[in-house]
Amino acid sequence: MGTAQILFWSLTALALISAIMVLVSKNPVYSVLWLIVVFFAISGHYILLNAQFLAIVNLIVYAGAIMVLFLFVIMLMNLNTETEPQKSIWMKFFGVVAGGLLLSFFISFVISSADLKGKSAQLKEGEIGLIKTLGKALFNDYVIPFEIASILFLSAMVGAVVIGKKD
């Protein structure tokens, strides 16, 4: 087993364990902290795939900014122990069934995919994930989605102000 394999498996184990901890934690603030660990592990995966820009952006935007938003949402809600909604055992049971079905769907999708058969991911080397290649693709081939993204940001800004501001 080479260094890349060892790193891949340890990062995968870290991501899965922290993702389980997100769900298991009783305190929602601990869930958010475990989610940050998940994002760090996924950034490690991006670096293994030589997608360095994506790794850094994942850390800055998701682990940095979005997690602060999650914390604010948790603090905005009234999460006292007496007001916490209790799900019935049937709700939990059907939640497990639905989640398991989704997981088996994804697994069968990946196994049956003809494009993925016998392929392995490009590790460590490769130009496709680098910032220069990404910039060229973004500003030459994907200009329209890029500009539409800015319109999306504009609408998000207006929506946030309309919802968050009283008058």
Next chain:
Amino acid sequence: MSALTILLDANVNSSANYFQIGIQLLVAIGIVIVMMVASHLLGPKRSTSEKLENFASGIESHGNARAPMAIKYFLVAILFVLFDVEVIFFYPYAVNFKELGWTGFWEVLLFVAFFLVGFIYIIKKKALQWED
């Protein structure tokens, strides 16, 4: 010195060059864990009811920490995220600045123009003004 040159990959764009950053991250986390565990094990513990009380800047503590907070913080945070993502789109442009030429410039200018419209809207709506 020779061990360091083995670790450094000749290709700048190889992810093997992030190995050192990973080691630094592990060492930083390790130092924090060792310090916290050591101070927990070695430090003296004399717990009295006054010491175990929540610290609330000297005043008597009342209620709990689960009080809902003002939505103004959330508004500032969500606007920060939007402008944060805007700045991230500049990095790929800055790397390819010369090659994209004027076409790229107009594309980015249009992108920024939409943000500027949003920014003027935010300022006009006084969304960032703290006092009501």
